[in-house]
Amino acid sequence: MEDGLTMSNKPLNILFIKDNLLDIEVFKKLLLKEGLLFDLKCVENETEFLSAVTHSPDVILSTWSITEFSGLRVLQLLKELDLEIPLINISSNNSDEIAVEALQKGAFDHLIIDQSERLGQAIRNTIQLVKINNQRLRGEEELIFLTAALNAAANAILITDINGTIEWVNPAFSEMTGYEKEESLGKNPRDLVKSNKQDPEYYKHLWQTILGGNVWRGELINQRKNGQLYIENQTITPVRNSSGNISHFIAIKQDITEQKQTIDTFKKLSRVIEQTTEIVFITDLEGVIEYVNPAFESLTGFSKDEAIGKTPRILKSGVFSAVEYENLWKTILAGNVLQGVVPNRKKNGDLYYQDSIISHLRDKQGRITHFVLTGKDITSRMKTEEESKNRLAMLEAVNQISNSLRVSKTLDEMLPILLDEILGLLHESLGEIRLYNSLKDELNVVVTRGYEIAGESISLPPQKSGEGIAGYVLESNEPYISSEYHTDKRLSELIRNQIPSGIGGVTVPIHSTTSIIGTITISFSSPRQINDSEIKLLSTLSDIAGNAIQRTSLKQQTEQQLQQLTSLREIDNVILSSFDLKISLEAILSQVKTQLGVDAADILIFDPISQTLNFSVGRGFNTNAIEQTKLRL
Known part of the structure; x- marks a missing residue:
């Protein structure tokens, strides 16, 4: 109204x-x-x-x-x-x-x-x-409301006159300082909470500001009634009377001790995260990266700007299967911590292995808000372990093949065993062994596995030195890898047309103590690729095989020579002990049949009068027709 x-x-x-x-x-x-x-x-x-x-x-x-x-x-x-x-x-x-x-x-x-x-x-x-x-x-009503609001305020509030004498305080002030209202009224704040931890110039500037009619904002280190220090954020505002003169000051104080300690702790943790050699990155619940530390940038090659806003899929290596990634997400979304080795790829495509721990950040209600991944590069360790594993596998393979070769008495027994053992170690089924015939200067296939199309073996002709893959290895004395036989120009068109596409292989030389005596070829289907450790293993096994082949060949030659000497001695004894020509010829024919390993043999005697070769003795023939043999010269 x-x-x-x-x-x-x-x-x-x-x-x-x-x-x-x-x-x-x-x-x-x-x-x-x-x-x-x-x-x-x-x-x-x-x-x-x-x-x-x-x-x-x-x-x-x-x-x-x-x-x-x-x-x-x-x-x-x-x-x-x-x-x-x-x-x-x-x-x-x-x-x-x-x-x-x-x-x-x-x-x-x-x-x-x-x-x-x-x-x-x-x-x-x-x-x-x-x-x-x-x-x-x-x-x-407004006065009652304002008084109630000030009394209920979480921040400490006090009102002083122009000289700093306290005229009013709210309960929060008493709670923060430990001084009851009755103890505070009529006192100056310096008599209650001043800690002497700040320079006098700091307080001088404060008073100059508020007496000049300006609002002062800042932090003070004060002391509670019990002597405990605390840090407060304070705003002091001058109040003017109806004449426009400053009559009072209102100070609003907030205890920020815990907040400052939290910030200090956070800064320390931030420095640790920023300076650690382990990578750290944080994502939201959708896996979108919100933070990466310098170690992440250094290891992966992705800068902070390139990574933030993306997902860890930028590191996907292709080694993990979709099922493994699905299990990973199930684990962390269920609130469990995941620890394990994850293969990733750097920005430049290099593969690396990361020992990772994926944990969670939760809000005050305990709800998961973020995922935190920490990890370290263990690629060198993985390589060392892989090399140790390969060396152990190589030793086991060498020992296994050596034992197998020791029981073989001939090359015919040895070479199939050798090829089967090597294929088993490499988990393959296609392979061949060729031996070098120095008289003909060619590599001949002596044993194969898996070289069949529609149940029929592929024809593998001999290869001269420098011809085909085996000939190239014989000439170069270096292993050769063919990723695709069907398009490899070192093979003849005839051979290439017999081999289905999608098959490649590696061929290594077989060394004796003095020369190359053959080759071993192991074939595989794409996308399988032979690695350096497998080539090293295969080369080692081929050297062992070369020594075994040479040893067995020398043994066979020695045994053959001994048998020949024994045969000659037996023939000589028969001739000396009998003047019957037929008996001598029978003895000679028996040794020839044994030494040459033939099923049948005969001896023809030359008749100078008729100028013909006439049957004398024979063994192993199914009919007597051979006895009628006469060959005119």
Whole structure:
């Protein structure tokens, strides 16, 4: 309600309680004479009043009479309805008792009918009084609200005069400092919490700022009542009085000791993460990278800008299967920590092995918000372990093949065993061994495995030195790898056409102590590729095979020579012990058949007269027709 309404286009809403003592027309004239704009509504009983009061009249005019519905009853109804509408009492009796009673019961003003010319001013005064009262009530409510808010504030708040004397503190101040309100009032903060941990110039600058009318913000190291130090973030604001002069200061303080300790700890951890040689990266729940440390950049070749916003798939090596990645995600999404070796690829394509631990970051509710991967490059260790494993496998293979070769008495027994053992070690099924015939200068196939198409063996002709893959290895004395036989120009077109596509192999020379005596070829299907350690193993085994082949060949030659000497001795004994030519020839024929390993043999004697070769003795023939043999020269 504003006083200006009486002078504006908005009329006052006046509710008039009709009474025999009051002439409504007279009051209208008085109000118009006063220059008031108004809407006047008359009611005669309680029912009409209750209906009219719902439209919130600005003021009520009523008599204080002994009738059933009077000003007294109106005030009672307003109280019951909890309505604060001002009532002006009008009386025909110039009685102080009536005036006092009316004002005590809640009337805003009291008029005598004879003083009705005061009605306009009385209404103005009443409206103004209502305005002032409402403002006062709002002010009190705001003061109560602000006081409650300050008392309930989590931050410590204190108010001092211009000299720094404390005039008010909230409970949070007492909780933070340990000083109760009664202990604080009338004291200066320096007498309570000053720790002497800061330079006097710091405080000097603080006072210069606030006395200059400016807000000061900063951190202070203070001391609680129990002597414990704490760090507070403080804002001090000057307060000016109605004259514009600074009269008070309001300080709002926040204990940031734990926060500072957390920040310090975080900074230390950040330095550790930034300086560690182990890689660290953090992703969200979708696996999108949000942070990588310098070690990650150094190892992978991906810069921070290149990695952030991507997923770890940029490191995918292709070694892990889809099932392995699926199991990885199941494990970490279930809230479990995953530890293991993960093969990855650097930006330049190099493969590396990472010993990784994938853990979680959780919020205060325990929900997983991020994944943290830490790891170190163990590629060198993996290579060392792989080399050790390969060396052990090589030793086992050498020992296994050596044992197998020792039981072989001839090359025919040895070479199939040798090829089968090598194929088994390399987990392959295709291979061949060729031996070098120095008289013909060619490599001949002596044993094969798996060289069949539709159940028929592939024809493998001899290869001269320098011809074909085996001939090239014989000439170069170096292993040769063919990734695809079908397109390898070192093979003849005839051979290439017999071999299906998708097959390659490696060929290594077989060395004796003095020369190359053959080759070993192991074939494989794509995408299989032979590695350096396998070539090294195969070369070692071929050297062992070469020594075994040479040893067995020399043994066979020696045994053959011994058998030949024994045969000659036996023939000589027969000739010396008998003058029967046929007996001697029979002995000679028996030794020839044995030494040459043939099924049948005969001896023809030359007749100089007939100039023919005539049958003398024979063995192993199925018929006697051989005895009729005569060959004319």
